[in-house]
Amino acid sequence: MNPPPPPSATSPSLGEMNASVAVPQGGHWWFRLLAFLGPGYMVSVGYMDPGNWATDIAGGAQFGYLLLSVILVSNLMAIVLQGLSARLGIATGRDLAQACRDHFSKPVNLCLWLLCEVAIIACDLAEVIGTAIALKLLFGIPLVVGAIITAIDVVLVLWLMHRGFRALEAFVIALLLVIFGCFAVQIVLAAPPVHDVLAGFIPRAEVVTNPHALYLAIGIIGATVMPHNLYLHSSIVQTRAYPRTDIGRRGALRWAVTDSTLALMLALFINASILILAAAVFHANGRTDVQEIEQAYELLAPMLGVGLASTLFAVALLASGINSTVTATLAGQIVMEGFLRLRMAPWMRRLVTRGIAIVPVVAVTALYGEQGTATLLVLSQVVLSMQLPFAVIPLVMFVGNKAKMGALVAPRWLLTLAWGIAGVIVVLNVKLLMEWMGA
Template sequence: MSHDATPLKTRWPASAPSLGEMHRSVPVPNGGRWWHRLFAFLGPGYMVSVGYMDPGNWATDIAGGAHFGYLLLSVILLSNVMAIVLQALSARLGIGSGLDLAQACRANYSRPVNLGLWGICEAAIIACDLAEVIGTAIALKLLFGIPLLWGAVITAVDVVLVLFLMNRGFRALEAFVIALLAIIFACFAVQIALAAPPVAEVLGGFIPRAQVVTDPTALYIAIGILGATVMPHNLYLHSSIVQTRAFPRTDEGRRSALRWAVTDSTLALMLALCINAAILILAAAVFHANGRFDVQEIEQAYELLAPMLGVGLASTLFAVALLASGINSTVTATLAGQIVMEGFLHLRLKPWMRRLLTRGIAIVPVVIVAALYGDAGTARLLVLSQVILSMQLPFAVVPLVRFVSDRKLMGVLVAPRWLVRIAWGMAALIIALNLKLLTDTFLH
């Protein structure tokens, strides 16, 4: 017997399918070998993983590696485990209920609550876009000598790229994202080989230590890493794009789809773990090990890599990976923005208009800060944007956990109690760390 999930309450008219033009657009084989089905589901996880290795991660990982060596590798590992669990819950919501997270909020919460959640999520997307603007502008400056101010303005034209890819179909979008992820991975693989970090120290960095919480600076960077890794808008994104697969909307079809979707996202996020760890390991092996604890900015890292490693190619690979990261992130930010606006408000904007609006809002603070404070100001703004993301995480995580634990909404795919307990524990940890950061920031 099939199960067609319906919301607990129906405060508002029923939503159109999430990402309507792409909903159920990717065929899924009914039989055949297991890798054929896996291949059909590969893609959404990698699109989500982009947000876990965007330019905002670079700033926090570089600062953490240079200042504290391998200490914060444990934070990257913890963040990645949390990301794997939360993204699996996001996929569960989309597949089990047929709603994305924004639609589920609209169906179950009052208008004031929805408007508040929408505003918070938009702020998170703008903070993420802020990181992409800065990262892409820095990459353009490093590779082509374009001033940071003009580089920030140039990033607005990426709307043409996004529109082209979306018109080619969802599979083309996924292929583009995966190709750029492969470039980033290859660049860092070469750099890590050149840096040759001590394996014992690297492995020791994955063991949690009390200093992460007791040292205010370490805690600030750690929460920045958390905010850069577990990104709130990615929870909205994943719950939508898993529905692009044309799997049978039956109980068994949903169970099968969930297994493949979680496999996809877990593999993709392990790749994100490798890249995030590589950035921090590179900073620790090259800068911290040589007494350069002050390196916090991406440009500093670029300028010092070649002379300190003795290989000119190292800096170029670093900049190429940064550019690929910035371009990649624009694709997923556009989709997330569309999903959030349509889900919460039932407001549909043309993709180019939505993209220019979001990017325009993000460009303004970058241009102002670059003009007033120069490159150092934009570097601090980049790290701050990631802390802002972390502050907004509970407002996405709490509704998500509530929905996936509701049997009336989820049917056969309701989350088991042990998983719900783990998810609530993660939400509590995020809130506790944020409160400690706020206390340390305003009382000391």
């Protein structure tokens, strides 16, 4: 008698949530699109989390609209990579962590798991700092107390997970709409010159020839594409109950890529809005020294002449920080179960990860004051940037493997593009690390 297959070979990603969202097989195409809307928006949260805010603010304040082209390029890279992640999950029925476990040796898997856990903790660190800053700006809560308060988000996450996957998605989308609304109002108040904004999306040589602009450009790219999002997306696309046939998978891939592309265009708007706001308010008025979130908050209202501007900025920051906690929890669960076959209670997983993130925030604030958290925020983005190749390279390897992917193997043009993106990310990350070490 043959031995039973290992748990990772039989256990679907996310357990009972797998194939839990019904997909209509007939009727108008609009209903099938609506059924697939959700995972892309959960993924998009990582592309507009508090870690992105500092680089976007600094880029807009120092160089005006110049770096909008970098935000556009990084967003296009994200669309390709998240499309590949969805392709892997739909074609193989495995998330990226499970696919790595199937393919690599135990020591390699252990290293990849540890690197991914570091990336999740770094992302959580940015969320703690961002949420704590927002609580301070809105309610006057000291940064250390605000950081500790963020630990109670475990209650929110547990409640949402108990309500089902659609409840998670609805909560995330609702907060994304809050962020979108806040920035839409601020852009109207700032009234940036439309011609200058559109010109900013056209790449210029100055981005590369100016060392300071290049450094910020690398930071923007590094802060945009999140490694844990690739694990997350490859899993949550499988929550849809599409037919597990070649035809069903092709349809699912088409709708999943549509969903993630639409969601990432929303992320593009929000990231671009942060930079445009900084360019229109700070750069245009000679305040090229603005680099930190709190500086931006303090200056927005007096420079725009509207007190509501700063409040909307802080509300959007709070919504961004809270939203990121949901996706970070899910990503952590997916990574741990996929690599180690280890299932930890969500509340325990959340408390451990958040506890590890809170400690450095409290310690740095106590030792160096609140200014130290700005340096910690930048460090978290550098750490995230360093982990990205270890998720991107296995992903591109797998989607080009005919034996794994079957009929949905990535075409040659897509693989060429993906390897080019991976190469750019590796080169930029090495440069970012060298710049950071030499700073």
